[in-house]
Amino acid sequence: MLLIACPYCGERPEVEFAYAGQAHLARPAKAETLSDDDWAAYLYMRSNTKGHHAERWRHLHGCARFFNAVRDTTSDRFIATYKVGETAPGAGEAER
Amino acid sequence: MQRFSAFKLLREGFGGQKGWARQWRSPEPKAAYDAVIIGGGGHGLGAAYYLAKQHGLRNIAVLEKNWIGGGNTGRNTTIIRSNYLFDESAALYDHAVKLWEGLSQALNYNVMFSQRGVLMLAHTVHDVQVFKRHVHANRGSGVDNEWLSPAEAKAYCPPLNITDNMRYPVLGGALQRRGGTARHDAVAWGYARAADALGVDILENCEVTAIRRDARGAVEAVETSRGAIKTTKVGVSAAGNTSHVLDMAGVRLPLESYPLQALVSEPVKPIFPCVVMSNTTHAYISQSDKGELVIGAGTDIYTSYTQRGGLHVDQHTLEAICELFPAFRRLRMLRNWGGIVDVTPDRSPILGKTPVPGLYVNCGWGTGGFKATPGAGHLFAWTMAKDEPHAINAPFTIERFRDGYLIDEAAAAAVAH
Numbered sequence: 001m002l003l004i005a006c007p008y009c010g011e012r013p014e015v016e017f018a019y020a021g022q023a024h025l026a027r028p029a030k031a032e033t034l035s036d037d038d039w040a041a042y043l044y045m046r047s048n049t050k051g052h053h054a055e056r057w058r059h060l061h062g063c064a065r066f067f068n069a070v071r072d073t074t075s076d077r078f079i080a081t082y083k084v085g086e087t088a089p090g091a092g093e094a095e096r
Numbered sequence: 097m098q099r100f101s102a103f104k105l106l107r108e109g110f111g112g113q114k115g116w117a118r119q120w121r122s123p124e125p126k127a128a129y130d131a132v133i134i135g136g137g138g139h140g141l142g143a144a145y146y147l148a149k150q151h152g153l154r155n156i157a158v159l160e161k162n163w164i165g166g167g168n169t170g171r172n173t174t175i176i177r178s179n180y181l182f183d184e185s186a187a188l189y190d191h192a193v194k195l196w197e198g199l200s201q202a203l204n205y206n207v208m209f210s211q212r213g214v215l216m217l218a219h220t221v222h223d224v225q226v227f228k229r230h231v232h233a234n235r236g237s238g239v240d241n242e243w244l245s246p247a248e249a250k251a252y253c254p255p256l257n258i259t260d261n262m263r264y265p266v267l268g269g270a271l272q273r274r275g276g277t278a279r280h281d282a283v284a285w286g287y288a289r290a291a292d293a294l295g296v297d298i299l300e301n302c303e304v305t306a307i308r309r310d311a312r313g314a315v316e317a318v319e320t321s322r323g324a325i326k327t328t329k330v331g332v333s334a335a336g337n338t339s340h341v342l343d344m345a346g347v348r349l350p351l352e353s354y355p356l357q358a359l360v361s362e363p364v365k366p367i368f369p370c371v372v373m374s375n376t377t378h379a380y381i382s383q384s385d386k387g388e389l390v391i392g393a394g395t396d397i398y399t400s401y402t403q404r405g406g407l408h409v410d411q412h413t414l415e416a417i418c419e420l421f422p423a424f425r426r427l428r429m430l431r432n433w434g435g436i437v438d439v440t441p442d443r444s445p446i447l448g449k450t451p452v453p454g455l456y457v458n459c460g461w462g463t464g465g466f467k468a469t470p471g472a473g474h475l476f477a478w479t480m481a482k483d484e485p486h487a488i489n490a491p492f493t494i495e496r497f498r499d500g501y502l503i504d505e506a507a508a509a510a511v512a513h
Binding site for chain 1: 337339340348349350351352353397398399400401402406407408438441497498499
């Protein structure tokens with residue numbers, strides 16, 4: 001079981017958390033003007049990164065707040081957790 | 097190829113087992129091939145076999161970064177069934193079941209396919225309604241599936257607890273009698289041996305590091321840890337690593353890779369006659385011919401490439417197993433492991449062409465790829481050889497996500513995935 005550092009509550013066991021997928025996916029401002037390809041890319045295409053992955057978590061059975069994390073998907077080691085609105089540490093690689 | 101037979105077995109038994117030859121070669125990579133398959137699991141080896149057997153290609157290589165059958169082919173719980181809801185899925189998985197039925201004879205290799213029946217338990221009113229809908233849909237499309245009452249389910253699977261003092265009592269089940277299990281290693285080895293006999297080069301410890309494209313964007317070569325290989329046809333059948341491999345060609349996919357765990361108990365005498373699945377409590381169980389209970393757990397909640405997962409996921413499954421089958425409460429577990437499954441948003445696979453000419457992909461089988469092995473191999477070979485999909489895999493494109501033609505088995509399964 002992973003130990004996850006909620007930026008609000010500190011380190012807690014994984015079972016308190018929900019995973020919420022790739023982070024920093026912004027909904028396009030004018031969705032009605034997008035091509036079908038671009039809309040499908042927003043809805044469905046994911047980086048599925050092998051390495052440093054920026055992702056959303058939610059401390060569901062705690063403060064219930066969403067936050068972001070960078071985790072190495074080849075080892076499951078957390079590189080950092082940070083609040084929504086902050087930029088990812090080492091964002092160049094993580095946001096590929 | 098040295099053929100196996102009862103007579104050969106008897107003769108070797110008297111001769112000290114010294115007459116068995118290696119079952120496939122371990123060749124050096126050639127400079128060029130007509131077709132290259134990336135991924136030496138059952139799906140990839142099967143595709144190579146059918147390309148050679150049915151489409152006349154001989155100059156084929158299968159590239160495997162580790163050893164063949166060492167990924168999800170050797171890590172699954174070997175369940176085979178075809179009772180999916182939608183016509184497209186039922187046709188796809190039943191195509192595989194029909195090939196399973198003749199596979200040992202076709203390959204001259206005993207894959208130990210055993211049609212012992214797959215019983216899917218219903219625990220809630222919602223489960224009952226969903227499974228009965230599956231039963232009717234399947235019978236309408238010619239796939240066997242029948243509804244059992246709790247007493248009938250107990251008669252089919254005597255260890256099953258059907259008392260009503262459980263948190264999730266058994267309200268009945270859907271039984272597919274043609275479903276069952278097979279020996280997963282034998283599937284990889286059988287395809288490898290048969291493909292090798294037709295001239296396919298199986299290259300182990302050969303990891304692809306780049307996919308090279310020519311001026312018009314088509315595939316022209318792959319670079320590997322054992323050198324560059326020229327080819328104009330590349331089929332990627334790399335399960336959990338598919339996103340990583342197709343990234344080398346600039347293709348993005350609607351995939352996420354999750355760890356899925358399984359475990360086996362200490363071996364015991366025959367006690368469990370069929371396969372039982374409980375989607376609601378996330379428990380999958382059968383007994384191998386060695387006597388181990390083979391148990392499938394759920395996926396972890398996060399994406400990962402580590403081939404291991406959290407122990408609490410296994411524990412959750414074992415709690416369900418112990419309630420469904422109280423006789424197993426004192427069994428000890430022998431080992432557990434994880435595989436990386438590539439999951440699509442609609443939980444249906446992608447099997448077809450990519451936007452890159454000469455590049456084909458077979459992926460997205462999620463938690464249920466083993467059952468499809470012969471069908472996926474057969475249809476992938478067809479698609480690569482003819483540069484167009486077979487009618488059965490035509491709906492399973494990448495473009496269905498753009499065009500809105502999802503095959504939504506995720507919703508149909510009624511499971512909190």
